[in-house]
Amino acid sequence: MTSSTRRGPYICGIDAAMDVVSGKWKSLILWELNNYGTRRFGELKRGLPGVSEKMLIQHLREMEEDGLIHREVYREVPPRVEYSLTEHGKSLNEALRPLGAWGATRVERLAAEAPPATT
Amino acid sequence: MTSSTRRGPYICGIDAAMDVVSGKWKSLILWELNNYGTRRFGELKRGLPGVSEKMLIQHLREMEEDGLIHREVYREVPPRVEYSLTEHGKSLNEALRPLGAWGATRVERLAAEAPPATT
DNA sequence: TTCAATACTTACCTTTCTGTAAGTATTGAT
DNA sequence: ATCAATACTTACAGAAAGGTAAGTATTGAA
Numbered sequence: 651m652t653s654s655t656r657r658g659p660y661i662c663g664i665d666a667a668m669d670v671v672s673g674k675w676k677s678l679i680l681w682e683l684n685n686y687g688t689r690r691f692g693e694l695k696r697g698l699p700g701v702s703e704k705m706l707i708q709h710l711r712e713m714e715e716d717g718l719i720h721r722e723v724y725r726e727v728p729p730r731v732e733y734s735l736t737e738h739g740k741s742l743n744e745a746l747r748p749l750g751a752w753g754a755t756r757v758e759r760l761a762a763e764a765p766p767a768t769t
Numbered sequence: 770m771t772s773s774t775r776r777g778p779y780i781c782g783i784d785a786a787m788d789v790v791s792g793k794w795k796s797l798i799l800w801e802l803n804n805y806g807t808r809r810f811g812e813l814k815r816g817l818p819g820v821s822e823k824m825l826i827q828h829l830r831e832m833e834e835d836g837l838i839h840r841e842v843y844r845e846v847p848p849r850v851e852y853s854l855t856e857h858g859k860s861l862n863e864a865l866r867p868l869g870a871w872g873a874t875r876v877e878r879l880a881a882e883a884p885p886a887t888t
Numbered sequence: 889t890t891c892a893a894t895a896c897t898t899a900c901c902t903t904t905c906t907g908t909a910a911g912t913a914t915t916g917a918t
Numbered sequence: 919a920t921c922a923a924t925a926c927t928t929a930c931a932g933a934a935a936g937g938t939a940a941g942t943a944t945t946g947a948a
Contacts, residue, residue, distance in 0.1 A: 660876055664796045664865055667872030672791065674906070677783045691925055702907055707926060727915045728923040738875075745871035746783055752864035753786030756857075757779055793936070810895055821937055826896060846945045847893040 656712070667745070670716050673709050675701050677746065680735070683719060684743050688734040718742060786864070789835050792828050794820050796865065799854070802838060803862045807853045837861060 660666040671677055675698055682697050683689055689697070695706055710733060713719045718739035724730040735743070779785040790796055794817055801816050802808055808816070814825055829852060832838045837858035843849040854862065 657879065660872070661797070662800065663869035663872030663874075663876065664800070665872065666876045666879075667868045668790075668796065670872075670875070671787075677787065678780070681781065681783070703926070704908085704928085705906060708906090723925095725914095726924095729914070729925060731925065742871055745867040748864040748867055749786045749790075750782035752861055753779070753782030753784065753789075755782075756789070757782065757785045760776065760785075811893095822896070823898090823938085824936060827936090842895095844944095845894095848895060848944070850895065 657716075667742070670713075670718065670742070671746070673712070675705060676709050676713060679706075679709060679713065680718070680739065680743050680746070683733060683735045683739070688732050691731050691733070694733065713739070786861070789832075789837065789861070790865070792831065794824060795828050795832060798825075798828060798832065799837070799858065799862050799865070802852060802854045802858070807851050810850050810852070813852065832858070 656669055658669070660669065671680075678698055679694065682694060686693075686697075691706070691710075694710075695701060695703065698706065710719065710721070714721050716738075717736055720734050720736050722732045722734070724732070776788065779788065790799075797817055798813065801813060805812075805816075810825070810829075813829075814820060814822065817825065829838065829840070833840050835857075836855055839853050839855050841851045841853070843851070
């Protein structure tokens with residue numbers, strides 16, 4: 651058992667995709683790597699305010715196992731590790747784009763319905 | 770507090786969309802309603818093998834609150850309640866389509882990599 | 889009065905997910 | 919021998935999600 655309880659028999663495509671994306675920080679990691687191309691562990695940590703080292707590494711490992719990201723280790727002192735998207739990771743990011751757009755309009759709608767107090 | 774801890778301040782569109790879709794059965798409910806147009810509580814329950822009544826109603830309530838589905842009550846004996854997608858629900862389903870397609874290719878790839886035993 | 893049918897509701901419990909905080913490993917420089 | 923810097927690793931705890939099983943509500947028919 652390398653990571654968690656996953657890659658079960660899926661009942662549909664969305665099920666299979668959600669399995670890979672669900673995790674509090676995964677879509678943000680995808681986004682960050684898509685923007686920067688390549689990121690070190692410490693850079694990702696600073697780019698995701700609030701993430702704990704434990705969750706970050708756990709998510710990175712699972713995403714690597716799922717073939718979404720590539721991990722490159724440079725044997726230097728101090729050590730350097732760089733993460734980047736694989737082709738699968740890039741295509742997943744593309745597949746998420748319409749969902750992101752839908753979410754953005756939802757945010758706008760919510761803001762319009764419940765405007766902030768003008769204190 | 771009608772349902773759970775949700776509709777927090779979102780940091781991006783995907784975040785906002787995932788908040789609405791995350792839940793073990795939600796994407797399946799979306800799919801089911803998209804296929805049948807309108808479904809009764811009992812029909813949904815039978816259409817989602819393994820779902821508990823508690824989770825089904827909980828998810829339906831949250832999705833109604835989120836403006837994804839419409840709930841129509843018919844005051845008959847025995848009572849009848851019909852669920853259907855709103856326009857927001859339909860557009861979310863469309864936005865999920867590429868993700869579903871991505872997941873389907875992932876399923877194919879997994880099947881190709883780990884073929885079932887030919888007992 | 890009891891039953892049947894449908895749509896929930898509730899209390900309680902188990903599993904899964906996420907967070908905190910401290911520790912490990914490596915090795916060049918001082 | 920100690921320190922510094924980076925990337926993890928681990929034990930423990932709390933929170934959130936999900937499951938089970940039994941109960942409620944309505945009212946026409948038998």
